[in-house]
Amino acid sequence: MLNLSNEVKVGITVLLAFLVAVVGFRFMRDVPIFRQTVEISTTFDRGDGISRGSIVYVRGVKVGSVRSVSLTPENSVRVVMQLDGTTRVPKGSVAQLTSLGIVEGKSIVIRFSDSDEYVEFGESIEGVYVESMTEVLGSRSEEIAGDVSESLSELNTFLRQLNIAFDDETRVTVSETLESASRTTKQIASILEDKQSEIDSAIDAGSRMLSQLDTLATDSRPQIESIMAAIEENVNELETVRKELEIATSNLNEILEKINSGEGTLGKLVNDPALYENLNSLTEEMNELVKGINENPGRYLRHMSIIDLF
Amino acid sequence: MRSLTELGKYSNLLYQALRSSTEFSTYRKNLFQELVKVGYDSVPIIILTGIFTGSVMTLQSAYQLESAFIPLSTIGAIVSESILIELAAVISSLVLAGKVGARVATELGTMRVTEQIDALESMGFNSVSFLVVPRVLAGIFMFPVLYIVASVCGLGGGLAAGFFSGTVPPADFLQGARMYFYPWNVVFGFVKMFVFGFIITSVSCYKGYYASGGAEGVGKSTTNATVLSCIFVLLADFILAALLL
Numbered sequence: 001m002l003n004l005s006n007e008v009k010v011g012i013t014v015l016l017a018f019l020v021a022v023v024g025f026r027f028m029r030d031v032p033i034f035r036q037t038v039e040i041s042t043t044f045d046r047g048d049g050i051s052r053g054s055i056v057y058v059r060g061v062k063v064g065s066v067r068s069v070s071l072t073p074e075n076s077v078r079v080v081m082q083l084d085g086t087t088r089v090p091k092g093s094v095a096q097l098t099s100l101g102i103v104e105g106k107s108i109v110i111r112f113s114d115s116d117e118y119v120e121f122g123e124s125i126e127g128v129y130v131e132s133m134t135e136v137l138g139s140r141s142e143e144i145a146g147d148v149s150e151s152l153s154e155l156n157t158f159l160r161q162l163n164i165a166f167d168d169e170t171r172v173t174v175s176e177t178l179e180s181a182s183r184t185t186k187q188i189a190s191i192l193e194d195k196q197s198e199i200d201s202a203i204d205a206g207s208r209m210l211s212q213l214d215t216l217a218t219d220s221r222p223q224i225e226s227i228m229a230a231i232e233e234n235v236n237e238l239e240t241v242r243k244e245l246e247i248a249t250s251n252l253n254e255i256l257e258k259i260n261s262g263e264g265t266l267g268k269l270v271n272d273p274a275l276y277e278n279l280n281s282l283t284e285e286m287n288e289l290v291k292g293i294n295e296n297p298g299r300y301l302r303h304m305s306i307i308d309l310f
Numbered sequence: 311m312r313s314l315t316e317l318g319k320y321s322n323l324l325y326q327a328l329r330s331s332t333e334f335s336t337y338r339k340n341l342f343q344e345l346v347k348v349g350y351d352s353v354p355i356i357i358l359t360g361i362f363t364g365s366v367m368t369l370q371s372a373y374q375l376e377s378a379f380i381p382l383s384t385i386g387a388i389v390s391e392s393i394l395i396e397l398a399a400v401i402s403s404l405v406l407a408g409k410v411g412a413r414v415a416t417e418l419g420t421m422r423v424t425e426q427i428d429a430l431e432s433m434g435f436n437s438v439s440f441l442v443v444p445r446v447l448a449g450i451f452m453f454p455v456l457y458i459v460a461s462v463c464g465l466g467g468g469l470a471a472g473f474f475s476g477t478v479p480p481a482d483f484l485q486g487a488r489m490y491f492y493p494w495n496v497v498f499g500f501v502k503m504f505v506f507g508f509i510i511t512s513v514s515c516y517k518g519y520y521a522s523g524g525a526e527g528v529g530k531s532t533t534n535a536t537v538l539s540c541i542f543v544l545l546a547d548f549i550l551a552a553l554l555l
Contacts, residue, residue, distance in 0.1 A: 006342035009350045017455040024462050028390075028491040053488050065488065105489060 029053065030065040036085035039067065040119050042095040042108075042127035047077030048135070049106030050097055056081045056108045057100075063087040066108065079127065081108060089125065090115040098130040106132075320516045323438065327446060327512075330439035341444035348410050348445075348511070349452030356456050359405050360463030363397045364389060365471030367464075372477035385478045386486030389468040394495040398460035400547055403506040406456070407539035411514035414445050415535035418518025419528035427519070442515045446508060453507025454500045461499065498554055505546050510539040 004012075030053060044050075047069055054066040064083035072078045079097075083089070092113035099106050110125070119125055131139075166174075192199075258264055262271040269275060293300050330336070371385045418441060421427050430437045465487065472478030517535035521527050 006346045010342055010345040013345075013350045013353065013452075014455055017458040020462050021458045024458075024465075025493070025496065028465075028488055029493075030488045053491055055485065055489070 030055075030082075037064070038083045038085055038087060038089075038121055039080055040083065040089060040122070041078055041080045041124045043072065043076045043078050043124070044095075044097050044127040044129045045076055046129050047079065047097065048129075049099065050077075050079060050108065054105065054107055056083060056095075056110060058087065058110045058112065063110075079108065089119040091117045091119055091125075093119070093125050095125055095127045096130050097127065099132040099134075319520060320512075323442065323516050323519060324512060326438045327442045330436050331443050331447070333436060333439045333443075336436060336439045337444040337447075340440060341447055344444045344448035345452055347413070348406075348448040348507075349455055352406060352409060352452075352456060353459055355405060355409060356402055356459050357463045359401055360393075360398060360460040361467035361470075363401050363460075364393055364464035364467030364469075367392055367397065368468040368471040368478060368483070369475060372472065372475070381486075382478050382482035383486030383489065385472065386468075386483035387490040388486075389483070390465055390487035391490055391495065393464040393468065394461055394491075394499055396547075398457055398464050399499050399502040399506065400543065402456055402460040403453070403503070403510065403543045404540055406453070406506075407510050407536055407543060410449065411510045411539040412532050412536050414511060414514035415518035415521075415532045416528060418442075418515055419521030419531045422519060422521045423524055423528055438519075442512075442519060445515050446511045449507035449511030450504060451507075453503040453510075457499050457503040461496075498550075501554065502547065502550055505550060506543050509542045509546055513539045513542060 050066060050069055052066055052068060055062050056064040056066065064081055064087065067080045067082040069080075070078050079095075081095070089110060090113045092115045094111045094113070096109045096111060097106060098109055100109075259267045259270055262268060367389045368385060371388050375385055375388075418427075421441070427437045427441070430440060469480050469483050472483050473480050514535040517531040517538065518528075521531035523530070
């Protein structure tokens with residue numbers, strides 16, 4: 001240990017303490033100890049939760065801290081931020097007063113603009129106050145509480161009415177109804193018990209019948225199948241018959257057409273009236289001949305003797 | 311009644327010290343000696359106290375606040391606030407009450423029972439100015455300096471303890487500490503140490519100056535000086551907190 005005089009020892013102690021105090025103070029105030037800083041300011045509508053030393057972030061990176069918070073004559077909150085000398089804030093950037101978590105304190109987040117010009121020392125940028133979730137809840141809590149209490153009072157009223165409705169008489173009625181219902185249930189149960197064997201046998205008979213039907217169906221299957229096959233065959237034959245009939249009909253049609261058009265013997269017969277007229281006159285002549293024979297058979301039978309005849 | 315008498319004698323001694331504080335040439339040499347003894351020589355113990363206070367504070371806060379909903383920075387805030395406002399001042403003062411107070415009381419008590427003070431008086435020295443004033447001045451002046459040492463070591467110790475134990479990362483610790491760093495806290499700490507320095511040295515001087523009854527009397531006055539210093543430090547701490555916060 002150096003042999004220092006008391007005065008020097010005191011001086012060293014005090015000086016070192018002073019230096020440590022100044023450096024420590026600046027350190028704790030988050031003022032860069034050996035670096036230049038940039039001061040820019042912004043104004044918010046309100047400054048809840050922000051105080052000297054609050055942290056300023058850009059894209060989640062800490063770039064500085066709040067140096068002072070004060071109320072302006074226009075009733076807004078002026079916040080002066082102290083940023084690292086290397087941070088350059090574009091003009092038109094927006095400072096948001098926001099909370100990063102539910103329990104964390106408030107911080108300022110600067111959202112950079114695309115401008116090529118930068119904010120100079122002491123200049124001001126726009127500030128926006130972002131309401132946190134707890135604040136939103138807080139501001140709406142009265143409303144919510146009102147709703148809840150209203151619902152509760154309605155529930156209360158309902159319960160009270162229910163209580164009133166359930167006066168002694170009703171209660172007796174309800175319990176009587178319940179009793180009679182239970183009696184009925186018991187009766188049904190006893191009936192079911194009594195008739196158990198009958199029900200069982202009925203079910204047995206039913207199931208037997210069903211099984212018989214089943215066996216019947218199974219046993220007769222080949223017969224049914226052969227019947228079905230025969231029917232199918234007949235249907236096929238009918239089909240061929242139908243085709244032949246069709247051909248016959250078309251042939252007939254052809255013949256009728258020919259007759260109509262006067263072709264062939266039949267056609268001529270049908271279409272030529274000459275034959276009819278010949279026949280007609282023949283018939284008339286025959287009538288006269290028969291008449292003549294009747295009136296005077298000898299004339300025609302003169303040369304005819306019975307002997308000759310036979 | 312006895313305590314009133316003591317208060318009167320104490321006040322009288324302070325009055326004499328105040329009146330003779332202008333005789334700077336009488337106590338100049340003694341003052342620097344005392345400044346070294348109170349300040350310079352106490353720095354190691356204060357560093358030790360500070361570091362351990364801070365680190366214990368951090369570990370215990372981390373242990374107590376082990377919850378997902380409490381950010382780690384809260385620990386930094388708690389530790390730094392506690393150290394700056396309370397622990398750096400009070401714990402250091404209690405330690406110094408043992409170190410400085412006991413020494414002052416013993417020195418003066420021994421001088422009293424060996425009749426050195428009477429000898430000074432008979433030689434025409436103002437014994438209060440020669441013995442009491444430099445000690446009280448050294449306390450008033452050096453305690454705030456020691457507060458700086460204690461605070462810095464306490465915060466450093468807290469930071470280091472958080473880092474080495476893995477409970478609180480330094481960045482979180484510093485964020486919390488800075489978030490709740492109010493210069494007034496430091497001023498308050500200075501004021502406290504100023505008052506504590508005065509209390510410890512003046513009470514010890516009083517107890518030593520009026521010691522009687524040989525070696526046993528010196529021992530008794532030393533014990534009394536230390537105990538009373540501690541009590542008055544705690545009392546003053548309460549009063550200052552009630553008045554200034």
